[in-house]
Amino acid sequence: MSFQISKLNKFSVAAGLLALSVAAGPASAAQTKSFVISWFSLATYSQEGDCSKGLNPSIEKIYSNSLRDQGFPADKIAVMMEGFNGVLKGEMLEAIENRARVGGKPANIYQNPTGQPDTNLNPVDGKLGRGFNLDGKASGPQYEDPFTHETGVDNNHARALGCTNSQRALPPDRSAYWAYAWDGMRSTLPGWILSVTGEDLSKDGEVTVRLDRASEAVPIDANGNARRNTTFRIADDPRSQNEIKGRIKDQVLYVDTGHLHMTGEPFFFVDFDILDTHMRFDLKADGNLDGILGGYQEWMKIYYTFAASGTPQESMIGFDTPGFYYSLRKWADAYPDPKTGENTRISTTYRLELVPAYAVRSSDLKADNGAARTAANGG
Amino acid sequence: MEKMLRVSGGERRPNRFRRIALASVAAVAVAATAFVNLGNAEDAANIETAIYRITPEQYQNIITDVFGNTVKSGGRFEPGARIEGLIAAGASVVSVSGSGLQGADATARDVAAQVVSPQRRELLFPCAPANTKAPDDACSNQFFATVGKLLIRRPLAAEELKAYVDMANKSATSSKDFYAGIATGLASMLISPEFLFWREIAIPTKTGYQFDAYSKAAKLSFFLWNSGPDEQLLLAAKKGELNTPKGLQKQVDRLLSSPRLEAGVRAFFEDYLHYDGFQTLSKDAMIYPNFTSNAAEDAKEQTLRTVVDHLLVRNGDYRDLFTTRHTFLTPTLGTVYGVPVLHQGPNGAPEEWVPFEFAPNDAHAGILTQASFLSLNSHPGRSSPTIRGKAVREVFLCQKVPDPPGNVEFTIVQDTSNPTYRTARARLSAHATEPMCSGCHKITDPIGLALENFDTDSSFRETEKGAPLDTKGTIDGIAFSDAPSLGKALHDHPALAKCFATRVYQYGLGRQVPRSESEWIATLTADFAKNGYRMRDLLRTISISDKFYEVRVPGQKASLEKGE
Numbered sequence: 001m002s003f004q005i006s007k008l009n010k011f012s013v014a015a016g017l018l019a020l021s022v023a024a025g026p027a028s029a030a031q032t033k034s035f036v037i038s039w040f041s042l043a044t045y046s047q048e049g050d051c052s053k054g055l056n057p058s059i060e061k062i063y064s065n066s067l068r069d070q071g072f073p074a075d076k077i078a079v080m081m082e083g084f085n086g087v088l089k090g091e092m093l094e095a096i097e098n099r100a101r102v103g104g105k106p107a108n109i110y111q112n113p114t115g116q117p118d119t120n121l122n123p124v125d126g127k128l129g130r131g132f133n134l135d136g137k138a139s140g141p142q143y144e145d146p147f148t149h150e151t152g153v154d155n156n157h158a159r160a161l162g163c164t165n166s167q168r169a170l171p172p173d174r175s176a177y178w179a180y181a182w183d184g185m186r187s188t189l190p191g192w193i194l195s196v197t198g199e200d201l202s203k204d205g206e207v208t209v210r211l212d213r214a215s216e217a218v219p220i221d222a223n224g225n226a227r228r229n230t231t232f233r234i235a236d237d238p239r240s241q242n243e244i245k246g247r248i249k250d251q252v253l254y255v256d257t258g259h260l261h262m263t264g265e266p267f268f269f270v271d272f273d274i275l276d277t278h279m280r281f282d283l284k285a286d287g288n289l290d291g292i293l294g295g296y297q298e299w300m301k302i303y304y305t306f307a308a309s310g311t312p313q314e315s316m317i318g319f320d321t322p323g324f325y326y327s328l329r330k331w332a333d334a335y336p337d338p339k340t341g342e343n344t345r346i347s348t349t350y351r352l353e354l355v356p357a358y359a360v361r362s363s364d365l366k367a368d369n370g371a372a373r374t375a376a377n378g379g
Numbered sequence: 380m381e382k383m384l385r386v387s388g389g390e391r392r393p394n395r396f397r398r399i400a401l402a403s404v405a406a407v408a409v410a411a412t413a414f415v416n417l418g419n420a421e422d423a424a425n426i427e428t429a430i431y432r433i434t435p436e437q438y439q440n441i442i443t444d445v446f447g448n449t450v451k452s453g454g455r456f457e458p459g460a461r462i463e464g465l466i467a468a469g470a471s472v473v474s475v476s477g478s479g480l481q482g483a484d485a486t487a488r489d490v491a492a493q494v495v496s497p498q499r500r501e502l503l504f505p506c507a508p509a510n511t512k513a514p515d516d517a518c519s520n521q522f523f524a525t526v527g528k529l530l531i532r533r534p535l536a537a538e539e540l541k542a543y544v545d546m547a548n549k550s551a552t553s554s555k556d557f558y559a560g561i562a563t564g565l566a567s568m569l570i571s572p573e574f575l576f577w578r579e580i581a582i583p584t585k586t587g588y589q590f591d592a593y594s595k596a597a598k599l600s601f602f603l604w605n606s607g608p609d610e611q612l613l614l615a616a617k618k619g620e621l622n623t624p625k626g627l628q629k630q631v632d633r634l635l636s637s638p639r640l641e642a643g644v645r646a647f648f649e650d651y652l653h654y655d656g657f658q659t660l661s662k663d664a665m666i667y668p669n670f671t672s673n674a675a676e677d678a679k680e681q682t683l684r685t686v687v688d689h690l691l692v693r694n695g696d697y698r699d700l701f702t703t704r705h706t707f708l709t710p711t712l713g714t715v716y717g718v719p720v721l722h723q724g725p726n727g728a729p730e731e732w733v734p735f736e737f738a739p740n741d742a743h744a745g746i747l748t749q750a751s752f753l754s755l756n757s758h759p760g761r762s763s764p765t766i767r768g769k770a771v772r773e774v775f776l777c778q779k780v781p782d783p784p785g786n787v788e789f790t791i792v793q794d795t796s797n798p799t800y801r802t803a804r805a806r807l808s809a810h811a812t813e814p815m816c817s818g819c820h821k822i823t824d825p826i827g828l829a830l831e832n833f834d835t836d837s838s839f840r841e842t843e844k845g846a847p848l849d850t851k852g853t854i855d856g857i858a859f860s861d862a863p864s865l866g867k868a869l870h871d872h873p874a875l876a877k878c879f880a881t882r883v884y885q886y887g888l889g890r891q892v893p894r895s896e897s898e899w900i901a902t903l904t905a906d907f908a909k910n911g912y913r914m915r916d917l918l919r920t921i922s923i924s925d926k927f928y929e930v931r932v933p934g935q936k937a938s939l940e941k942g943e
Contacts, residue, residue, distance in 0.1 A: 229713065
């Protein structure tokens, strides 16, 4: 693969302990552009009236109801809630964290989400939503994408969780949960690099798309955003290396099928495994990529991203963790378990922004300074 | 106090006063009133021709030389005065203000505390006291004699040494701590004029004056190493070897072959390239988010590394600095230049420098196309062909460009949103229709416009506001088409080498070069050319020349001030 194509006249070589080779990729005349993900969130399209049954209860309501159900007297609940400012402590922490009942005894709710009854969270039932028609069908609850006008859009992930305030956002705004999650994760999560290789990326045509995990985290610029033009080393771990087919038409990158798997940041993504991958990214004039990535994801792993952090995230950001469990499970719409017949995956779509980057694979690295200098000098 | 410390370059002194700052335990004022004048009848005929305030870098270098690189001299120093393009040339006309002395006092105490700290004392002291809770004459004597010679740049006179030892003893007695006493004496040595300023002392000869050997030693070491003389140089001075051509050449060659020459060359280029400007450099983060403070620091370092590598490691032709594609980059700089540079350590580890070579057809060639020059000579939110052109003229060709008149209307130039004038060339062309502006812009703008492919943060661009950039022009009759060919034009410019030789000589002198020395400058330039424009040879030529050690008696100073 090549790591520098956007400015061919500036093709240069760093020679140091490691030197970067400029070997081409699949085809000798191929052109590759690489990008690092700079923003990642569930693709929602929250608007007035899209939750016809109303928004889901606030975290204060969830907690006070739970305390009531656990038998705490009203005056004590009032005192507890008076002191609650997003951080749980003492007796209230104990009660909330162990609000599940297993065999009649208190148990950790995040490990035992079925240890309390379904809170029946309200789903998004508006007509508009971001995503793809993953199953090619027009049946069942579906959206129309407000930007692409694709109909039959499957995004039950957003449907299941999108009536909770912390998940709601109308692009280009960002939801509270994802602003917290992504910004917190970004400083430690190694960069996710998307590379596009084709004959001429300025023209329509078939391309190869790679999504790989880098060894380096994403550095930030003076404004706190992902720094453009950073060089990343692609990690050798095959669990986070993906290659799928795509196409470019009218400077839009499309992927219509494929399987993506990335190891993730345990605190947020146990891992990121998408079947029937779809992508639609605008190749923008400023060099950035902007668009959506969708497919079917295991709903249980989505649940784990919420459950893994327990009360700190739930109480601070505000969402009903066991409620999410029931809702994700209820709205799961694909890949039924052969034994139980229950769907294991849920349709989902994520909104991504990416900035230009350089990607280097171990095969591109040479340990010999002299050879690199010679190569740089054209001989 | 300020009056007492004010540089008195040139006036004849009936006696050589050795001023020792006594302990300033409570406040600077104590030290200010406690200088002891020690007359020395033997020096009655000597003259002090100039006093130079040492720079913060020289301060740290001396401390490192004497106490090792773990002892740090923090604090802020007062800015220098730039004369004829160099701060070094203003080092003999600056003083230390009251607040500056307060800062120096705080720094001195801090350094002294580090030196006597339990972790360092065993390593840094040449002796151990008999009792750590009481004064120890013998050990104090040994300590101050050893470090004093290196700090003051000459052996201490007996009465000076006694004064420091007495001071340390008094303090040790009152504090019941030998090392606290040493710290008091050391701190007072570090705020003494003898340390903060280095003095050129001339002694009478049969035909006039010549510098004393210790002045020569200091002159050489500050010029070539940006630090005080080491033991060997002081020994050579003591033996009188610096007063013989053979002895001088031997020491000059030793200094030039030392790795410490790099510090001297770096110091010269930091001054020559006006890198003091980096202290206040900033770019609009909304427009140029990759140009962080780290990027600015790296930009400065990139050019210094390029210079050291080219001039010292490769022993290259100075003029090739304007065309070379060899440089060094960090990953951060890679994002500014838009080229791949890999972070080779673990996440969070400091970035490493890697050698980098821009391709033959790349727009980056020479130090004019490096981020340090481009960003330093631009506005925070846009490039500036005028400032860049002016810098090329003044820094590299030693040509003075007049400042703009006070009543100039800059609106057209500053308004980058005007759709009629999308490029800097268009805006400057419109602006230059003003008769009062056109004269100067003719000599600056064509040079700067050649660099318009680089925005204020040095990132590459082919257009401005969608309009293609025209980078063609001429400089003093030499045509160029873009930044690399501008570099080539400068490489071949007849004024380039002469300017450089003049500035290096001026830097070593620490003062302006009078026009009366134009013949010497011509000789120096010719010698520079003959030696293939190698900097080490230029430094050697200057360092062993009689001119470098020519004493300017007060009368000569007066003639210079009159515009000689």
